[in-house]
Amino acid sequence: MARVAVVGAGAIGGVVASLLQSAGRHELVLCMRRPLKELVVETPAIGLRSDMQHEIRPEMRIEATILTQPEEAQPVDWVVVATKAYDAAGAALWLEWLCGGGAPVAVLQNGVEHRERFASYVAPERIVPVIVDCPAERRPADDAGVERIIQRGTMSLKVPEGTHSRGFVELFSGTAADAATVPDWTTVAWRKLCHNAAGVLPALLLQPAGVLRGEAVGDVALDLVRECVAVGRAMGATLSDAVPEEVLAAYRRSAPDSVNSLHADRLAGRPMEIDARNGVIVRMGKKHGIPTPANSMAVALLQAMTAR
Ligand SMILES: NC(=O)c1ccc[n+]([C@@H]2O[C@H](COP(=O)([O-])OP(=O)(O)OC[C@H]3O[C@@H](n4cnc5c(N)ncnc54)[C@H](OP(=O)(O)O)[C@@H]3O)[C@@H](O)[C@H]2O)c1
Structure with a gap:
């Protein structure tokens, strides 16, 4: 007990x-x-x-x-x-x-x-x-x-x-x-972060998960996840080159109307876990000298849009 x-x-x-x-x-x-x-x-x-x-x-x-x-x-x-x-x-x-x-x-x-x-x-x-x-x-x-x-x-x-x-x-x-x-908890954690990294797109676009089915948005998702893979590896995670495509495929298999928690928080006017999900990729990327332009842009845009 x-x-x-x-x-x-x-x-x-x-x-x-x-x-x-x-x-x-x-x-x-x-x-x-x-x-x-x-x-x-x-x-x-x-x-x-x-x-x-x-x-x-x-x-x-x-x-x-x-x-x-x-x-x-x-x-x-x-x-x-x-x-x-x-x-x-x-x-x-x-x-x-x-x-x-x-x-x-x-x-x-x-x-x-x-x-x-x-x-x-x-x-x-x-x-x-x-x-x-x-x-x-x-x-x-x-x-x-x-x-x-x-x-x-x-x-x-x-x-x-x-x-x-x-x-x-x-x-x-x-x-x-x-x-x-x-x-190897570090790998489990960064593998999940790879999935969450791409989840910033529905929150930015205010559209449910189905928005990642489009080719151009899918390409941006791949960039977000590739950066997460690179930074995760520098942090000690074992992440294969296939992870970005696997993450995108998982989003595309999910219900197109599903709303992730970042998106739900934005819709409800609550704070968002943007720093825990994408900000950390940018911060850890800087520490290890790994460029993270896609995640940096996603963080900057989401913060600017919700600061108004
Ligand atoms: N939901 C999912 O499917 C899911 C899946 C995997 C991981 N996660 C992660 O799990 C974590 C929790 O997410 P969640 O979906 O459970 O969030 P949630 O439904 O928003 O629940 C968070 C709870 O914390 C309460 N809270 C906030 N500050 C508090 C305080 N100072 N003292 C006591 N309670 C406080 C909130 O109270 P109020 O009711 O007053 O707001 C709310 O009840 C997040 O990091 C999320 O990303 C969630």
Whole structure:
């Protein structure tokens, strides 16, 4: 049994809460920045993994202590941060209270700088960076105040090898999550960043994923990903020359009306994870003397368009 605090119960935090609840042995605390009446996680179309024996319920009401003020929090055994990368400073306010007993902090965010983002708040060896894959979205509260999260695929959680990482994976044992340590986390993280790098185009063009089916936009996507591959290699990732074409093919196979989170944030007038997704390619490229003109332009244009 572990007492687990989830900081940021949005799409990913909500799915994590439902998985931990399904384990049947953890005590959950949801750390929110606004009150929550009820949270329900729906898993409408997820098949059972053949190697798993448990049942996936199509709808789960989350049973948890809900806190909205960091100073109300008590030390826990584990903290799972699932805010957007741009909300890291706000999420960190909880850590002083939740980590009083030395709890490790799992960071479930996009990008490759999970440790760096929290290094000034938590000792680096207590941070578990997690690459999360899981199509999930949150819906606004209904008239009864019930918030819903729709999980459309299995949640994959990949962590580097290490003591705390094994503890993190253990939290999910017996659940429907595909949680595992990986020997080369850097490659997993940069491979995912390659996919996310191209996702800036729908956000720039305010058109869903289908816009990458066009030849010219597809060519720009290839440039964005080629730069990410070059910088990722300089950072120690093993990425083949085929990655850009693979990424583009994946976008072209995806539902043409799907909206990625950068695009969704822009539509909603929220901040965007542009620095965590494309800015990092530019910054790390500069550090290693690798030109990144496509990503630099994408970052500059998106920032200029949303600064108005
Ligand atoms: N959704 C996906 O399918 C998906 C897939 C893979 C990776 N990711 C990555 O996972 C991370 C989380 O994404 P998400 O889609 O779950 O985002 P989300 O749905 O926007 O949820 C983020 C949650 O964090 C909360 N939050 C922000 N600041 C907070 C604070 N100071 N204290 C407590 N809660 C706070 C937000 O509160 P409010 O409700 O008040 O805004 C929101 O509930 C991102 O890095 C994203 O890129 C997402």
